[in-house]
Amino acid sequence: MIYPVVVYGHPVLRKVADEIKQDYENLNEIIANMWETMYHSDGIGLAAPQIGKSIRLFVIDADPLKDEFPELEGMKKVFINAQIELLESKEVTESEGCLSLPTIREEVKRPSKIRIKYVDENFELKDEVYEGFAARVIQxxxxxIEGTLFVDYLNPLKKRLLKGKLTKISKGDVKVSYRIKTAK
Structure with a gap:
């Protein structure tokens, strides 16, 4: 099942998501539907709040970008109850976009190296370090799942310049190839 993607302005995108247990109802089905939704929307990642569920779950398949960023080869993972433990102090600026902020791409500064602890879809504990664009995609x-959007990292002037686009997105006044869900 392909979910509609929740867009800017919906309150679920601003909530800190809840941890989930292994017996979370229909978890495997939700994960399968998230993959289907992400691929249908031409994304490389999708978090549960983007489908209206305030739970600590996101999926990433960044393999399509491996030619430009070799560290992404084979990077297809499910992250449940993730916690970023360590952030490298060196920051790198790259362009980002988001299915919940269609038509907006901006330069965002992020740490270049992270350590993340999470459980996978089998609830096996993982403790991994990522660098480069892989670290960016995960962040x-x-x-x-922390209630933050990439536009939150922009300077106040840039945010003011985007206000009109953000208002249109929040009203659903945007052309995309996938179904969206607004706050109303």
């Missing part, structure tokens, strides 16, 4: 999706 972007992690932000969704």
């Amino acid at each position: 972007h999706e992690y932000d969704h």
Whole structure:
């Protein structure tokens, strides 16, 4: 099942998501539907708040970007109850976009190296370190379960310049190839 993608302005995108247990109802089905939704929407990551569920779950398949960022080869993972433990102090600026902020791409500064602890879809504990664009993709999706959007990292002037676009997105006045869900 392909979910509609929740867009800017919906309150679920601003909530800190709840941890989940292994017996969370229909978890495997939700994960399968998230993959389907992400691929249908041409994304490389999708967090549960983006489908209206305030739970600490996100999926990433960044393999399509491996030609440009070799560290992404084979990077297809499910992250449950993730916690970023360590952030490298060196920051790198790269362009980011988001399915919940369609038509907006901006330069965002993020730490270049992270350590993340999480459980996978089998609830096996993982403790991994990522660098480069892999770290960026994980941080972007992690932000969704923390109630943060990439536009929150922009300077006040840039945010003011985007206000009109953000208002249109929040009203559903945006052309995309996937179904969206607004706050109303």
